[in-house]
Amino acid sequence: MHIAVLGAGSWGTTLANVFARKGESTSLWVREPKLAATIRTQHQNPVYLPDIALSPEIQAHPDLETVLKSAELIVVAVPCQFLRGVLNEARPLLPKKPFVICASKGIELETLKPMSEVVAEALHELHPTYAMLSGPSFAREVARELPTAVSLGCADTKRGKMAQAALSTEAFRVYTNSDVRGVELGGAIKNIIAIAAGISDGLGFGSDARAALITRGLAEMSRLGQAMGGRAQTFMGLSGMGDLVLTCTGDLSRNRQVGLKLAHGLSLMDILSDMRMVAEGVKTTEAVFRLGQRLNVELPITEQVYRILYEEKNPSEGVSELMGRELKDE
Numbered sequence: 001m002h003i004a005v006l007g008a009g010s011w012g013t014t015l016a017n018v019f020a021r022k023g024e025s026t027s028l029w030v031r032e033p034k035l036a037a038t039i040r041t042q043h044q045n046p047v048y049l050p051d052i053a054l055s056p057e058i059q060a061h062p063d064l065e066t067v068l069k070s071a072e073l074i075v076v077a078v079p080c081q082f083l084r085g086v087l088n089e090a091r092p093l094l095p096k097k098p099f100v101i102c103a104s105k106g107i108e109l110e111t112l113k114p115m116s117e118v119v120a121e122a123l124h125e126l127h128p129t130y131a132m133l134s135g136p137s138f139a140r141e142v143a144r145e146l147p148t149a150v151s152l153g154c155a156d157t158k159r160g161k162m163a164q165a166a167l168s169t170e171a172f173r174v175y176t177n178s179d180v181r182g183v184e185l186g187g188a189i190k191n192i193i194a195i196a197a198g199i200s201d202g203l204g205f206g207s208d209a210r211a212a213l214i215t216r217g218l219a220e221m222s223r224l225g226q227a228m229g230g231r232a233q234t235f236m237g238l239s240g241m242g243d244l245v246l247t248c249t250g251d252l253s254r255n256r257q258v259g260l261k262l263a264h265g266l267s268l269m270d271i272l273s274d275m276r277m278v279a280e281g282v283k284t285t286e287a288v289f290r291l292g293q294r295l296n297v298e299l300p301i302t303e304q305v306y307r308i309l310y311e312e313k314n315p316s317e318g319v320s321e322l323m324g325r326e327l328k329d330e
């Protein structure tokens, strides 16, 4: 099968590497022409995935047309706020009824739409089938071929099973789930809670506080997720609880790192200007905060993270406000 991967950040590069090592014909769209040449000639991505030897079989290229030529499966792994733009560019180069797997985790800030809606809208003339790849998967661990299990949300069971077989390896186990909305929202919302967990840990609030944030964060994810059409059970799975636990506890998480740095007194602007990689939770916090208001869903952790990120609220004040809320049933 010929797979085209769009986006050569840490995740797109890692996925292309998984597919190429498995023996699939794999092309990779690299936005930065110099980086494309480095991946092609040195089989390394020193910018986004340093110290990982990549398969020499990856056909890396900065030209979308070359990358998409005769692709049977298209995997998109660009930061969420760029997804629509990249798909608009790709649209004239795609066949009718393309199969697109989106691996980006977040909400489009301008429209407050989840990624599957962005894919459906951007490609609607082509009648695409789409699937969402999500779940606990740090690129660096997947790239080292450490055991990982993820979810593929796809409403088309037949094509979902076909993609599951194409993407799975001995170290990368893909589960299918027909609840596309639930799968993608878990991946988007966990990034906000990871920022909160980083703040709490950075303030030295300990393991009890982190466990409380993860658990109440799961309740928050499930509440908004169900209001947006996801199934409760999906939030208990890999793309919900699984990814939430990973990013709230694993120091490889960029979102958790943002929280840790905020707790240490750095400003959001300084943190972001020092980061080459994306921390999707920053923009998704604003999007989810607004979705909560629009849908009238209570999201206390998101609200505090929003105020810390965008209203310069002191992080310890945010935590005490969470603790001081009206007492409730669980």
Ligand SMILES: NC(=O)C1=CN([C@@H]2O[C@H](COP(=O)(O)OP(=O)(O)OC[C@H]3O[C@@H](n4cnc5c(N)ncnc54)[C@H](O)[C@@H]3O)[C@@H](O)[C@H]2O)C=CC1
Pocket (backbone or CB within 6 Å): 007, 008, 009, 010, 011, 012, 013, 031, 032, 048, 077, 078, 079, 080, 082, 086, 103, 104, 105, 106, 137, 138, 139, 140, 276, 277, 278, 280
């Ligand atoms: N890194 C990881 O471990 C995982 C990441 N993801 C998701 O994958 C998506 C991509 O993230 P990463 O690969 O981690 O990114 P990254 O932070 O490693 O790299 C940034 C990427 O953004 C691209 N970029 C910058 N400006 C752009 C523009 N104007 N238009 C299009 N692309 C532009 C860069 O070329 C690069 O590919 C995100 O939604 C992330 O949440 C999902 C699972 C794991």
Ligand SMILES: O=C(CO)COP(=O)(O)O
Pocket (backbone or CB within 6 Å): 105, 135, 136, 137, 138, 139, 191, 194, 243, 246, 247, 252, 253, 254, 255, 256, 278, 279, 280
């Ligand atoms: O989504 C991820 C792991 O599943 C990556 O998390 P970060 O974007 O916080 O690094």
